[in-house]
Amino acid sequence: MTEARVEVKDLEKRYPVQKSVFRSAKDFIHAVDGINFRIDPGESLGLVGESGCGKTTTGRMLVKLLEVTGGEVLLQDSGEVIDISHITDKDDLKRFRSDVQMIFQDPFESMNPRRTVYDTIAEPLTVQRIGTVPDREAKVAELLNLVGLTPAESFMFRFPHELSGGQRQRVAIARALIVDPTFVVADEPTSMLDVSIRISVMDLMLKLADRLNVSYLYITHDLAVARYMCDRIAVMYLGKIVELADTEDLLGHPMHPYTRALLSAVPVPDPSYQRPPVEIKGGISKSINPEPRCRFYDRCPIAREDICGVQDHPPLEEKAPNHWVACYLVDKQPA
Numbered sequence: 001m002t003e004a005r006v007e008v009k010d011l012e013k014r015y016p017v018q019k020s021v022f023r024s025a026k027d028f029i030h031a032v033d034g035i036n037f038r039i040d041p042g043e044s045l046g047l048v049g050e051s052g053c054g055k056t057t058t059g060r061m062l063v064k065l066l067e068v069t070g071g072e073v074l075l076q077d078s079g080e081v082i083d084i085s086h087i088t089d090k091d092d093l094k095r096f097r098s099d100v101q102m103i104f105q106d107p108f109e110s111m112n113p114r115r116t117v118y119d120t121i122a123e124p125l126t127v128q129r130i131g132t133v134p135d136r137e138a139k140v141a142e143l144l145n146l147v148g149l150t151p152a153e154s155f156m157f158r159f160p161h162e163l164s165g166g167q168r169q170r171v172a173i174a175r176a177l178i179v180d181p182t183f184v185v186a187d188e189p190t191s192m193l194d195v196s197i198r199i200s201v202m203d204l205m206l207k208l209a210d211r212l213n214v215s216y217l218y219i220t221h222d223l224a225v226a227r228y229m230c231d232r233i234a235v236m237y238l239g240k241i242v243e244l245a246d247t248e249d250l251l252g253h254p255m256h257p258y259t260r261a262l263l264s265a266v267p268v269p270d271p272s273y274q275r276p277p278v279e280i281k282g283g284i285s286k287s288i289n290p291e292p293r294c295r296f297y298d299r300c301p302i303a304r305e306d307i308c309g310v311q312d313h314p315p316l317e318e319k320a321p322n323h324w325v326a327c328y329l330v331d332k333q334p335a
């Protein structure tokens with residue numbers, strides 16, 4: 001591996017479908033279906049797509065909350081590469097736990113309701129026996145100040161139910177960053193917050209990422225949020241990455257029919273990106289034992305039966321410099 005901080009190779013997650021009158025035990029949801037990407041040190045990659053396309057499943061595999069069913073996740077740590085999808089060594093696991101953190105959509109998920117804010121934020125330090133108690137208190141107070149929960153002393157000993165949603169998410173961010181991780185998966189971290197405080201939480205995450213040189217996988221269904229937060233964007237559809245490029249390139253020159261449709265449906269806050277609407281037929285379905293053809297075939301406005309309907313899902317190819325697209329009908333641009 002080169003200097004990428006995280007590299008995902010042919011990553012796959014299949015969930016068995018409950019056996020029923022209509023379904024045999026051999027049916028699987030192909031939630032994540034052989035995806036590849038890399039995230040460089042300090043870089044933020046956005047993972048964007050509609051509900052059910054596999055974003056959370058991907059994020060959870062990257063932090064080892066879910067086991068992979070195929071492929072690998074490689075993490076660079078001080079010049080060494082750890083395959084986190086197959087860690088067996090205890091020291092590697094410990095190192096991984098401080099290197100990689102996750103911020104959830106619902107901060108309640110990462111909090112024990114019976115533990116105070118101090119206990120919650122300091123937990124990664126306590127578990128790994130980092131610093132003395134006064135050191136930890138000072139560090140927790142510093143982070144509370146950084147995430148805007150001031151005065152810190154008035155928040156330290158509150159319980160999660162005594163905080164607003166926004167305050168809880170700030171606690172979750174402080175907790176994720178207290179061990180100085182190198183890689184953070186953030187799963188829709190602002191989608192449950194009031195619109196009025198979303199930008200300040202996003203600014204906070206950007207500032208802290210910059211200060212700590214953290215790499216992010218930033219999961220969102222909102223292209224405007226991805227634009228604000230991310231250097232590059234990967235667009236996902238039914239378990240596949242269908243387009244991946246630098247943020248402004250992807251938003252300014254979307255090539256995949258699905259990305260084009262998403263962009264026409266979601267206003268991106270810059271008038272220069274407005275384009276005529278494109279209809280997406282139907283709704284996203286579950287990818288159960290998918291047919292060997294393009295996953296977007298049923299909804300694609302330009303699908304061709306003789307090309308797209310008779311071949312397996314198209315490979316992700318570099319159609320323009322650093323601009324990757326999985327579509328048979330998008331031509332490679334001349335260099």
Ligand SMILES: Nc1ncnc2c1ncn2[C@@H]1O[C@H](COP(=O)(O)OP(=O)(O)OP(=O)(O)O)[C@@H](O)[C@H]1O
Nearest residue numbers: 015029031050051052053054055056057058286287
């Ligand atoms: N534990 C599970 N068992 C079975 N199927 C699951 C499980 N978790 C997720 N799925 C299915 O896998 C697919 C991907 O789900 P996932 O939660 O990763 O999507 P998502 O992109 O995060 O969606 P959202 O935007 O709604 O959060 C969906 O079809 C979902 O129903």
Ligand code: SF4
Nearest residue numbers: 294300303308327328
């Ligand atoms: S391969 Fe065909 S069906 Fe798939 S996105 Fe491209 S044009 Fe549409």
Ligand SMILES: [Mg+2]
Nearest residue numbers: 055056057187
């Ligand atoms: Mg999700």
